[in-house]
Amino acid sequence: MDLSALSSFNLIALHGSLGKASRMSGRSKATLSRHVMALEASLGVRLIDRSARGVRLTDEGSALFHRTDDLLDEIKAIGESLSSGAPRPRGRLRVSAPVLFAHTSLGALAADFSKAYPEVILEVTAEDRKVDLVEEGFDLAIRVNPAPDDGLVGRCFARDDMLLVACPTVFDRVENEAANSHLPTVAMTTSFDSGPWTILAPGGDRSMTPDVKLRLSSLIMIQDAVRAGIGAAVLPRYMVHADVEEGRLMSWGAVTERPIELWALHPSRRFVSPKVSAFMTFLADAFPDRRLTRPD
Secondary structure (H helix, E strand, O other): OOHHHHHHHHHHHHHOOHHHHHHHHOOOHHHHHHHHHHHHHHHOOOOEEEEOOEEEEOHHHHHHHHHHHHHHHHHHHHHHHHHOOOOOOOEEEEEEEOHHHHHHHHHHHHHHHHHHOOOEEEEEEEOOOOOOHHHHOOOEEEEEOOOOOOOEEEEEEEEEOEEEEEOHHHHHHHHHOOOOOEEEEEEEOOOOOOOOEEEEOOOOOEEEEEEEEEEEOOHHHHHHHHHOOOOEEEEEHHHHHHHHHOOOOEEEEEEOOOOEEEEEEEEOOOOOOHHHHHHHHHHHHHOOOOEOOOOO
16 A cells, blocks of 8 residues: 555545645645545545545545554654654544543543643543454553553553442441441442452451442442432542542442552554653653542
């Protein structure tokens, strides 16, 4: 595949028209058009539908653009690193992140990163699905307690622990029961932990066995259900810290076998581009003591 032709095609796909691609790149419209036709001929597929209104990507063209746009940026970054030794972070940076962390922390962090690196177009996708970074075109993934993966490398940038919490009425009722080792509990739909849990409490360790009354698919829903008094739940400290401080929830203590580590991971087989390195360093600097807290 001719890289010059691919670059011309990606310029047209990015800007949506020959005219704008020509103005932004300094290449003539005739050159851009010739490159795309040559690329289509070499691949044996139509990449762009042309009309009086402009250009539109075909399904094949859209697939090619999304699979190669980041790769071209990577090739450019490699060239810059060889020629100048200090390439600038720039281009599109696609990040996959867990829903809870994205919703509670990444909005503010993403804004600060964009201010610091205005030439990087940051795209964050919030989902709890384990994405395939290479196949789906992500540069980086943030994952909680990731399993070892030979295809990924990265660093732990924040840690937290899990607290067993309940609203005051549930907490008091359980504490006043004679047999309080069994606990009405709200759990994740994907979790089948039957306990018992060892709680690191101020007065000493204690064991409690969950009696699941409700299963929900997100920690945010679980937090709301616990506030409503249906039962207790194990939730991240940074998520319930304000609730505990203000008395909406009470805590028995940390569940000792449930530490949390947040890792930023990227494909090990790829050149680590300046934009990925910048984002990794930014995350580490955002949590200097490695404790997971919400941005002010």
